[in-house]
Amino acid sequence: MTQSKPTLFTSLSPALLHLYDLNNSIVVIIDVLRATSTIATALHNGAKCVIPVDSVAKCIELGKKIDAVTAGERDGKIAEGLEYGNSPFEYPEEFIKGKTLVLTTTNGTKLLHMALERGAGHIITGSFPNLGAVCDYLLSQRQPVILGCAAWKDRVNMEDMLFAGAVINRVKEYFTIHCDSSQIAATMYSKAKKDLYGFMKEKNATHYHRLTNYGLEKDIKYCLTPDLANVLPFYEDGKLAVHGKQ
Amino acid sequence: MTQSKPTLFTSLSPALLHLYDLNNSIVVIIDVLRATSTIATALHNGAKCVIPVDSVAKCIELGKKIDAVTAGERDGKIAEGLEYGNSPFEYPEEFIKGKTLVLTTTNGTKLLHMALERGAGHIITGSFPNLGAVCDYLLSQRQPVILGCAAWKDRVNMEDMLFAGAVINRVKEYFTIHCDSSQIAATMYSKAKKDLYGFMKEKNATHYHRLTNYGLEKDIKYCLTPDLANVLPFYEDGKLAVHGKQ
Numbered sequence: 001m002t003q004s005k006p007t008l009f010t011s012l013s014p015a016l017l018h019l020y021d022l023n024n025s026i027v028v029i030i031d032v033l034r035a036t037s038t039i040a041t042a043l044h045n046g047a048k049c050v051i052p053v054d055s056v057a058k059c060i061e062l063g064k065k066i067d068a069v070t071a072g073e074r075d076g077k078i079a080e081g082l083e084y085g086n087s088p089f090e091y092p093e094e095f096i097k098g099k100t101l102v103l104t105t106t107n108g109t110k111l112l113h114m115a116l117e118r119g120a121g122h123i124i125t126g127s128f129p130n131l132g133a134v135c136d137y138l139l140s141q142r143q144p145v146i147l148g149c150a151a152w153k154d155r156v157n158m159e160d161m162l163f164a165g166a167v168i169n170r171v172k173e174y175f176t177i178h179c180d181s182s183q184i185a186a187t188m189y190s191k192a193k194k195d196l197y198g199f200m201k202e203k204n205a206t207h208y209h210r211l212t213n214y215g216l217e218k219d220i221k222y223c224l225t226p227d228l229a230n231v232l233p234f235y236e237d238g239k240l241a242v243h244g245k246q
Numbered sequence: 247m248t249q250s251k252p253t254l255f256t257s258l259s260p261a262l263l264h265l266y267d268l269n270n271s272i273v274v275i276i277d278v279l280r281a282t283s284t285i286a287t288a289l290h291n292g293a294k295c296v297i298p299v300d301s302v303a304k305c306i307e308l309g310k311k312i313d314a315v316t317a318g319e320r321d322g323k324i325a326e327g328l329e330y331g332n333s334p335f336e337y338p339e340e341f342i343k344g345k346t347l348v349l350t351t352t353n354g355t356k357l358l359h360m361a362l363e364r365g366a367g368h369i370i371t372g373s374f375p376n377l378g379a380v381c382d383y384l385l386s387q388r389q390p391v392i393l394g395c396a397a398w399k400d401r402v403n404m405e406d407m408l409f410a411g412a413v414i415n416r417v418k419e420y421f422t423i424h425c426d427s428s429q430i431a432a433t434m435y436s437k438a439k440k441d442l443y444g445f446m447k448e449k450n451a452t453h454y455h456r457l458t459n460y461g462l463e464k465d466i467k468y469c470l471t472p473d474l475a476n477v478l479p480f481y482e483d484g485k486l487a488v489h490g491k492q
Contacts, residue, residue: 012402015261019400154265156258158426180404183449184434191433203429 006144008175010164010182013151014111017118020146027120028134028167031108031150032127032159033207034086036233037223039103039240040130041088044229046097049241052109056081059104069096072104076214079104087219088129088229107150112235115148125240128163128196129222129229135170137232137243145175147182158188158205159224162196165189166226196224252390254421256410256428259397260357263364266392273366274380274413277354277396278373278405279453280332282479283469285349285486286376287334290475292343295485298355302327305350315342318350322460325350333465334375334475353396358481361394369481370489374409374442374470379478381416383489391421393428404434404451405470408442411435412472442470 011017030036039050053059056072056079063070063082071084078085086105103109108125115123121143126134138145147167149160165185168177172186192199197220200208211220222228234243257263276282285296299305302318302325309316309328317330324331332351349355354371361369367389372380384391393413395406411431414423418432438445443466446454457466468474480489 012258013262015265016259016400016402019261152426154262155425156262156427156430158429161426161430178450178452178455179401180407180449180452181402183404183451184402184407184430187437187449188430188433191437203426203433204424205429206424206426209424 005174005176006142008145008147008168008177008182009179010147010149010185012149012156012161012181013154014107014114015154017111017114017148022115022118022120022146024121025144025146026122026124026138026141027115027146027148028124028126029108029112029115029148029150030126030160030163031105031111032163032223033211034088034219034223035103035105035108035150036125037127037129038086038088038091039125039233040127040229040231042091042096042101043233043240043242044231045091045093047091048098048100049239050101050103050233051239052112053102053104054109054113056104059102063102066100068100068102070102087216088222089219107152111148111150123235124243125233126163126167128166128224128226130231130233131163131166131226133230133232135167138167138171139174142174152207157207158200158203159207161185162189162192166193197221200224251420251422252388254391254393254414254423254428255425256393256395256431258395258402258407258427259400260353260360261400263357263360263394268361268364268366268392270367271390271392272368272370272384272387273361273392273394274370274372275354275358275361275394275396276372276406276409277351277357278409278469279457280334280465280469281349281351281354281396282371283373283375284332284334284337285371285479286373286475286477288337288342288347289479289486289488290477291337291339293337294344294346295487296347296349296479297485298358299348299350300355300359302350305348309348312346314346314348316348333462334468335465353398357394357396371479371486372409372413374412374472375468375475376477376479377409377412377472379476381413383478384413384417385420388420398453403453404446404449405453407431408435408438412439443467446470
């Protein structure tokens with residue numbers, strides 16, 4: 001029996017994902033503000049599944065076809081033809097339980113499809129609201145891990161890196177980490193963890209700035225809080241559903 | 247007269263450079279271990295100019311043609327057919343003064359040529375040994391700045407990011423910085439600045455590890471020390487020469 005630890009790498013942008021070998025790896029899709037936080041929340045609140053699609057047109061088409069809830073934003077507003085937005089607060093249990101959510105997002109969905117095309121072993125989604133569930137899964141599987149930050153139009157962003165760092169700080173003893181991006185993420189998280197919201201504000205993170213301009217401070221605070229929606233969204237057959245749940 | 251400050255962005259990898267508008271910008275090529283440190287050192291010690299080329303073959307060919315010193319390494323050893331390596335210690339004044347150095351490096355040269363192709367306004371090279379000269383130039387020009395990290399085979403690396411952070415910490419008041427990569431770099435540098443070498447070691451940075459395996463701790467220490475070779479390498483007509491010197 002081998003004692004060697006599996007590897008862990010962090011890809012800070014979809015434009016860097018090709019540098020890593022995704023085969024036989026678990027790829028964690030990270031889009032903290034707000035796609036993967038909302039996915040965890042909807043599933044935690046009983047959604048049957050979440051189907052991520054990459055365009056508003058596909059979202060409308062699929063929503064009609066399977067009679068699902070359609071959601072997505074462009075430039076901070078619900079996209080024309082869709083019913084709901086990207087906020088986790090739009091998906092309480094009394095609304096979403098038992099329903100299918102078709103969600104279109106730009107950065108997160110793009111990265112998920114890239115991971116799929118590049119032959120990822122397994123794909124899950126990660127965010128602070130389901131940090132514990134992600135770490136537990138990674139620790140239980142002992143397979144190579146790629147933490148994939150969705151970033152913003154390929155530009156590295158603060159919050160996805162901080163989440164990667166949070167995961168690394170919890171699991172690092174069990175992985176071989178020869179990856180400067182991972183070391184940077186872990187160092188940044190250690191620096192920020194006492195007050196993630198305050199850190200984002202102090203550093204004038206671009207996404208903090210963007211969402212605050214839309215009046216979404218409440219969303220940011222929720223999306224930076226660990227373990228409020230602690231389920232594991234697992235991607236299979238085009239859908240994200242809670243792992244282990246039939 | 248406008249009071250608006252020019253923008254500053256950090257590109258953490260050549261694979262991200264296309265995200266930034268290089269026109270009318272000063273692009274700082276950063277390849278701390280060791281290309282841009284060695285370039286600053288050779289020019290500081292009186293080299294006439296440094297010509298960066300992207301292959302060993304080109305280096306040999308050009309070296310013969312113009313009777314120049316040829317240098318470059320592959321996998322930590324002087325490349326076959328070349329005379330010298332990548333270490334700044336190989337270029338003391340008594341050797342390099344008045345000579346032309348043709349240098350082939352992988353990451354730094356690639357990034358420089360990308361910046362050229364993408365229409366960079368001006369191209370300079372930066373490293374800790376010429377940190378002060380770089381900052382003085384950026385402050386004197388008041389033009390948009392792109393800090394371009396050469397990284398390692400497109401993977402983000404610690405030392406180039408730290409240098410970007412060092413520049414940002416010195417010039418930030420004079421620029422508009424809406425760029426998470428820059429905020430991350432500045433935060434990392436603030437954390438590391440008391441002991442850059444110790445920080446690289448503690449974080450087991452990949453390049454620290456690689457060069458230490460070749461016995462090059464002395465090179466790493468030199469390349470992390472500010473202002474030991476304080477000149478400004480300026481790229482023009484295929485050559486890097488000291489700015490303002492005829």
